[in-house]
Amino acid sequence: MNESGGGEMVVRKYGMGVLIAVLFIGAAVMMYAKLHARVLPENLVQGSGRIDGDLINLNVKYPGRIEQILKENGDGVKRGEVIAIIGSAEQEAKAEQIEAQLEARNAELASKRIELAMAKKTLPQILVKADANVIIKQRQRDELDSMIHAQKSVVTQSEEDAQRMKNLFENRLIEKRQYELARLKAHTDDEQLSGLIQKREQLEKALEISRSDQIDASVSQGKITAFERGIEALESGIKGFEAGKKEMDAVLAEMKIVSPIEGYVVEKIANSGEVIGAGMPIAALIDPGKLYLKIFVDTLQNGKIKMGDAAVLFLDAYPDRPIKAKVVRIEQKAEFTPKEVSVASDRIQRVFAVHLKPLESNPLLKMGLPAVGVISLDGKGLPASLREVPE
Secondary structure (H helix, E strand, C coil), X not given: XXXXXXXXXXXXXXXXXXXXXXXHHHHHHHHHHHHCCCCCCCCEEEEEEEEECCCEEEECCCCEEEEEECCCCCCEECCCCEEEEEECHHHHXXXXXXXXXXXXXXXXXXXXXXXXXXXXXXXXXXXXXXXXXXXXXXXXXXXXXXXXXXXXXXXXHHHHHXXXXXXXXXXXXXXXXXXXXXXHHHHHHHHHHXXXXXXXXXXXXXXXXXXXXXXXXXXXXXXXXXXXXXXXXHHHHHHHHHHHHHHHHHHHHHCEEECCCCEEEEEECCCCCCEECCCCEEEEEEXXXXXXXXXXXXXXXXXXXXXXXXEEEEECCEEEEEEEEEEEEECCCCEXXXXXXXXXXXXXXXEEEEEEEECCCCCCCCCCCEEEEEEECCCCCCCCCHHHCCC
């Protein structure tokens, strides 16, 4: 019994000694780590921050009611993919009105072109016929003038013969029948002359009518020019309607909100059914290839960093997967140290922001993720693991 109790005492003393030794060794290790903390080489600059990016706000160009939003927060989008559809009864009615007016003007233009084609075929022929008719009437008149002139000579001769026969009859040198035949011939020749003169008068009136028709036919040639100018005016008006239609087509196309990038939706700002005004955003997108880490460095370090300096990024979840990057922006103005950023000394109150952009798009990067960035001032010595970087 006493031997058993003595053994337990020995074990307890031994265990206590081991525990004290372990605590002493642990404290020694911590003190050594504290006194010999890892520090970065002078050619490296370290900073912490969060993954950031330039958001792209999808704003509507024209007011309307949101008929449908096809994407939610976090959904991937492709360039040109429809994100939302905006409806506007006013714009659609205006587009239909312009379309109807354009169709009416095109139909009128087609009719005018047919009329012009017919006028070009018929009107010149009418003028040709009118000119020919005038020429024919003039020739007929000239022929009648010649016939009248000849007939007047005949009448003169007949009257002289009748007078001579009368004298002979009165002197009883010829029979009465010969005298009567001569007088009848003179009367007949005179009637023929009267008929020719009357026919010439009728022909002169017909010639006047033909000349009037000729003038009308000549004037009607101007209808072709009038038709052509009318068609030009219609074509000009149609161009105006076509421009209006293109404008309305562009407006209706703008009512479909499409993604200008390949990325994902960071925030859906509006919802289906909402009435939205011109210029208001409906969603915010981000291009993963445009993400960067925004770190903060003090004045001394900022003076050493150059644009294009090589760098690496480390995410907390993947400490052994360095992401190659480079310096793409160095702010020119200092700002107060953000609360979430640790600095080397509490005396540092103002820091400069530096943007580190990955050399390639990386699916591990997401907006808001905390990360550590290390910049090499000479392009050498970049760490391969987050464990190599002092906390």
